[in-house]
Amino acid sequence: xxxxxxxxxxxxxxxxxxxxxxxxxTGILGLRLVKKTVNFDDPGTYxxxxxxxxxxxxxxxxxxxxxxARLGTHGAGQATATAFSVPEGSLxxxxxxxxxxxxxAEAPRLRPGFDEEVIRLRDxxxxxxxxxxxxxxxxxxxxxxxxxxxxxxxxFDGVTLTAxxxxxxxxxxxxAMGFRPIxxxxxxxRFAVGDGGPGTRxxxxxxxxxxxxxxxxxxxxxxxxxxxxxxxxxAWHEELAGEGFRVSPVLDRQYFRSVYFRERGxxxxxxxxxxxxxxxxEPVAGLGGSLRLPPWLEPDRARxxxxxxxxxxxxxxxxxxxxx
Ligand code: ZN
Numbered sequence: 296x297x298x299x300x301x302x303x304x305x306x307x308x309x310x311x312x313x314x315x316x317x318x319x320x321t322g323i324l325g326l327r328l329v330k331k332t333v334n335f336d337d338p339g340t341y342x343x344x345x346x347x348x349x350x351x352x353x354x355x356x357x358x359x360x361x362x363x364a365r366l367g368t369h370g371a372g373q374a375t376a377t378a379f380s381v382p383e384g385s386l387x388x389x390x391x392x393x394x395x396x397x398x399x400a401e402a403p404r405l406r407p408g409f410d411e412e413v414i415r416l417r418d419x420x421x422x423x424x425x426x427x428x429x430x431x432x433x434x435x436x437x438x439x440x441x442x443x444x445x446x447x448x449x450x451f452d453g454v455t456l457t458a459x460x461x462x463x464x465x466x467x468x469x470x471a472m473g474f475r476p477i478x479x480x481x482x483x484x485r486f487a488v489g490d491g492g493p494g495t496r497x498x499x500x501x502x503x504x505x506x507x508x509x510x511x512x513x514x515x516x517x518x519x520x521x522x523x524x525x526x527x528x529x530a531w532h533e534e535l536a537g538e539g540f541r542v543s544p545v546l547d548r549q550y551f552r553s554v555y556f557r558e559r560g561x562x563x564x565x566x567x568x569x570x571x572x573x574x575x576x577e578p579v580a581g582l583g584g585s586l587r588l589p590p591w592l593e594p595d596r597a598r599x600x601x602x603x604x605x606x607x608x609x610x611x612x613x614x615x616x617x618x619x
Contacts, residue, residue: 297530299473300488301521302495303451304551304567305344305355306377308422308515309367313341313360313606315419320345320356322611323396324379325442328583329573330550331606334359338592339602347437347450350550350573350582352521353494354434354450362604364512366421369457372561373508374515375500376415376455378425380432380493385446386414389426392442397614403428408480421513427452432493441610453496454518455483456562457508461501464560468497471538472520499560508561517555519565528554531566549589550575583608 310316320326320343329350334340340361346354356377369375381389386403393400393416400416414426429452436447458464461484468474468486474497478485482501489495497518510516522528528545532554536542543555551567558564573579576587586603588596 297534298523298527300531300566301523301569302353302489303454303497304352304519304521304565304569305357306374306451306454306515306519307357307359307517308377309364309510309512310358310360310418310420310422311364311512312362312419313343313604316343316358316360317606317608318611319398319418320358321440321608323393323398323441325437325440325447326354326356327437327439328608329355330587331583331585332549332587332589333592333599333603335548335589335592338588338595338599341603341606344550344573344583346573347435348439348582349579351434351450352551352567352569354448356451359516361512367511367514368506368509369421369423369514370506370508371457371459371502373457373510374454374518374562375457375508376423376425377515378413378427378452378454379448380429380434380450380452381426381446381448382432383428383430386412386426386428388446389414395613396611406480406483408483409478409485418513422515425452425455427493429493434493449493451494453485453487453494453498454515455498455500456518456560457500457502457505458560459501459503459505460560461499464499464558464562467558467560468499471535471540517563517565519553519567522566522568524570525552525568528552528566528568547589549587 326345330344412428432449434449474486487496540556
């Protein structure tokens with residue numbers, strides 16, 4: 296029997312400089328680099344995964360860093376914000392930290408129509424992120440980085456999709472994917488699955504005059520949703536194909552298995568399995584510590600390591616003029 300989608304699995308975006316990407320997500324936001332591998336379709340490019348200690352689905356933001364890539368356009372048919380959940384009362388601490396470290400961030404503010412306080416910020420490539428203050432998010436944060444547990448990111452809060460006509464995308468979420476409406480602001484329509492808590496929500500914002508989003512550096516490539524197992528994935532594949540979506544074959548991504556389809560508003564979606572997870576090829580204590588390759592690329596390891604630029608997880612220096 297087909298089990299429901301359980302929430303967000305991961306979000307994949309495109310970056311430029313790999314070291315700047317590692318510095319920002321580990322050294323400033325305090326996520327853990329849980330896997331350092333390559334783009335299986337382009338093994339001369341890294342694929343970085345950031346998340347909590349184990350890379351639990353619902354905490355994972357991933358990047359393909361292409362040095363020198365041009366910047367994309369934020370717009371319709373795209374995931375235009377990725378939101379992380381942080382503890383209630385921590386946004387003042389975050390605002391001070393982001394300012395001190397020279398991050399492009401707005402002051403905390405209430406989201407119109409919703410009872411939630413948000414900091415909007417951008418990563419070094421202009422990718423739009425949000426920190427949302429949430430009471431009662433019981434997920435354990437990664438505390439091996441520079442951010443203390445009292446303020447640390449718990450995982451995703453949700454994503455925002457931008458649409459020319461929100462009804463097209465909301466119909467896909469509601470009728471094909473089992474999401475239900477849980478809130479509505481002026482031009483923002485909120486959906487969720489499961490318990491509706493952090494990591495289960497998708498917002499669709501109406502922007503009839505927005506440009507069409509163009510995927511390149513600083514934009515989201517796709518949004519992946521959680522499925523519990525392979526049998527459920529096969530059932531979803533059949534159902535979505537039966538509803539007219541062009542669904543990819545099941546692809547082995549080593550740490551999960553994936554199918555992809557484009558929702559009718561243009562955003563690339565993926566359905567990814569929880570198993571086997573990131574500990575399949577290195578112990579939890581050492582996640583992200585060395586370059587991992589799938590078996591079919593191991594024979595090319597020496598050449599791949601020569602091509603890839605060196606990166607390290609390191610303490611991020613306070614920018615000159617940024618410190619008080
Ligand atoms: Zn993916």
